[in-house]
Amino acid sequence: MSKYYFEKIKRLHALAEIGLEYNTISYDVERYQEIRDICLEMLEKITRTPVADIIPVIEERNGYRTPKVDVRAIVFNEKDQILLVQEKADKLWALPGGWTDIAYSPGEVAEKECLEEAGIKVKATRLLAIMDKQKQSMPPAFEYVYKIFLLCDKETNNISIGSETCDVGWFNENELPPLSLPRNNEAQIKMMYEYKRGERIDPYFD
Structure with missing residues (x-):
């Protein structure tokens, strides 16, 4: 099944959740529940993931689904190399x-993740981009995700x-290692280098 239909199923599931939260008519509630169950069954077959594992990821109990937010820190060294971690x-x-x-x-998330994942102390200084993951040629995911890219200045040298x-x-722009595509892709890292060279000024957004 194409990414397009995968995303449509997730959207339909989100609408069913909203209906279950705000509707008090028993007939409608039963139909929203059926729609939600059908969506979960389809996601189970598409992803080969048990429904019990899908539910904690995609369902919220406040009745209104909102995107999850992923923050990525952009850190360069004096050689114009970018910092990456192997997951x-x-x-x-x-x-x-x-x-x-x-x-x-x-900003605090970016700084914390750099310290926890790469052992380096940084200071978030500039918003570079806010991206809708679905629009970035990235693998399908259960979550609907916004990605925030923040430029960070390193305050220590040790990693x-x-x-x-x-x-x-640290990696050169044209010598990147195999990337974790659910987290970032080459086009995104290339864009960060465009900011580094001054080829982009204003923050990017979808």
């Missing part, structure tokens, strides 16, 4: 970052692996 989850490489946490601003990473390093 333990798939052994592929990504910009330091992750889901936003309650009580943390996007080291963290609990979720198995390697960390």
Whole structure:
């Protein structure tokens, strides 16, 4: 099944959740429940993932689905190399970052993730881009995701692996390692270099 239909099923599931939260007519509630169950069954078959594992990821209990937010830190060194970490989850490489946490601003998340994943202290200084993951030629995911890219100035030079990473390093623009595509792709990193060279000024958004 194409990415288009995968996203449509997720959207239909979200609408069913909203209907279940705000509708009090028993007939309608039963139909929304049936729609939601059909969506879960289709997602199970498409992804070969048990429904029990899908529900905690895609369902919210406040009745109104909103996108999850992923923050990525952009850190360069004096040689114009970009900082990447090798994820333990798939052994592929990504910009330091992750889901936003309650009580943390996007800048604080970027700084925290750099310290936890790459052992480096940084200061978030500039918003570079806000991207809709669905519009960025990235693999389909259960979550609907907004990605925030923040430029960070390094305050220390040492780097080291963290609990979720198995390697960390600096890479040239044209010598990137195999990337963790659910987290970032080459086009996104190329865009960050355009900001570095001054070819882009204003923040990008979808």
